[in-house]
Amino acid sequence: ETEIPEDHPRYASLVTRHRIEAGVEQGITSKQGLIAQGRGEAFDYLLGERTIPSADDAARAAAATLLLADRPVISVNGNVAALAPSETVDLAGAVDADLEVNLFNHTDERARRIADHLRDHGASEVKGLAGDGEIPGLDHARGVVDADGIEAADVVVVPLEDGDRAAALDAMGKTEIVVDLNPGSRSPRTADVPIIDNLLRAVPNVTAHARDLADATPAELAGIASSFDSENALDAAEETIRGGSFESRDDAE
Ligand code: PTJ
Numbered sequence: 001e002t003e004i005p006e007d008h009p010r011y012a013s014l015v016t017r018h019r020i021e022a023g024v025e026q027g028i029t030s031k032q033g034l035i036a037q038g039r040g041e042a043f044d045y046l047l048g049e050r051t052i053p054s055a056d057d058a059a060r061a062a063a064a065t066l067l068l069a070d071r072p073v074i075s076v077n078g079n080v081a082a083l084a085p086s087e088t089v090d091l092a093g094a095v096d097a098d099l100e101v102n103l104f105n106h107t108d109e110r111a112r113r114i115a116d117h118l119r120d121h122g123a124s125e126v127k128g129l130a131g132d133g134e135i136p137g138l139d140h141a142r143g144v145v146d147a148d149g150i151e152a153a154d155v156v157v158v159p160l161e162d163g164d165r166a167a168a169l170d171a172m173g174k175t176e177i178v179v180d181l182n183p184g185s186r187s188p189r190t191a192d193v194p195i196i197d198n199l200l201r202a203v204p205n206v207t208a209h210a211r212d213l214a215d216a217t218p219a220e221l222a223g224i225a226s227s228f229d230s231e232n233a234l235d236a237a238e239e240t241i242r243g244g245s246f247e248s249r250d251d252a253e
Contacts, residue, residue, distance in 0.1 A: 023082025043181035054236035061228030063209035069155035101128030196237035
């Protein structure tokens with residue numbers, strides 16, 4: 001384990017890279033996951049590596065949507081498992097959602113390792129190993145899910161989802177919550193609730209909002225969910241990226 005000094009200006013970014021590397025070494029994260037992380041980091045840099053106000057609003061809307069759901073499922077891929085296993089298990093507990101391993105580049109081996117990894121971080125049940133359901137409209141390997149998991153879900157959290165699958169889930173009528181740092185990506189553009197933020201900040205933030213809303217009435221939750229405007233959230237993130245100046249980013253490399 002490499003020691004990274006906490007006062008290093010790029011501490012969070014270096015820890016994240018280390019986790020993704022370790023994920024690849026443990027057979028949890030795909031090599032493609034390294035590339036995805038690099039892409040995400042570039043957008044995070046442009047956003048100022050912080051949760052912008054519109055992303056916080058989205059996290060609150062996501063929490064309300066999850067608390068109102070009948071059968072919420074959080075989809076976990078190799079990047080999510082490596083970066084935020086405990087945080088993802090905590091979110092599932094806070095909103096009473098199922099966890100399902102769902103991989104873009106599926107192998108049984110990696111799916112099993114991810115399920116074990118989540119259990120090591122406190123998950124009691126992990127779905128995604130049965131593969132007895134499908135997302136219609138995708139080729140077989142990409143569309144396999146659990147019949148009593150994502151197939152039956154009304155609300156799905158798909159952090160870092162591929163655009164085709166986000167569209168196919170949308171066509172199934174799912175309410176989708178997507179976490180993605182790129183506001184131009186197809187998956188957040190398809191989502192009912194796009195959270196343009198780093199997964200590492202977004203997942204615990206949704207959990208914090210869910211805890212804060214634990215005593216809210218269904219009417220209050222519905223009000224929060226319906227007043228959220230996904231177009232505005234995407235526009236706000238894009239404006240932040242386009243309008244930011246490098247000088248205001250105090251940790252420029
Ligand atoms: O484990 P698998 O097989 O399911 O594969 C997972 C990846 C992520 C490799 C796969 O889904 C993939 O190739 O994704 P893409 O098409 O590269 O898209 C990844 C998206 O996630 C990009 O839009 C990135 O900007 C974004 N992203 C990367 N890291 C983060 C992120 N968004 C939020 N937080 C991050 N840490």
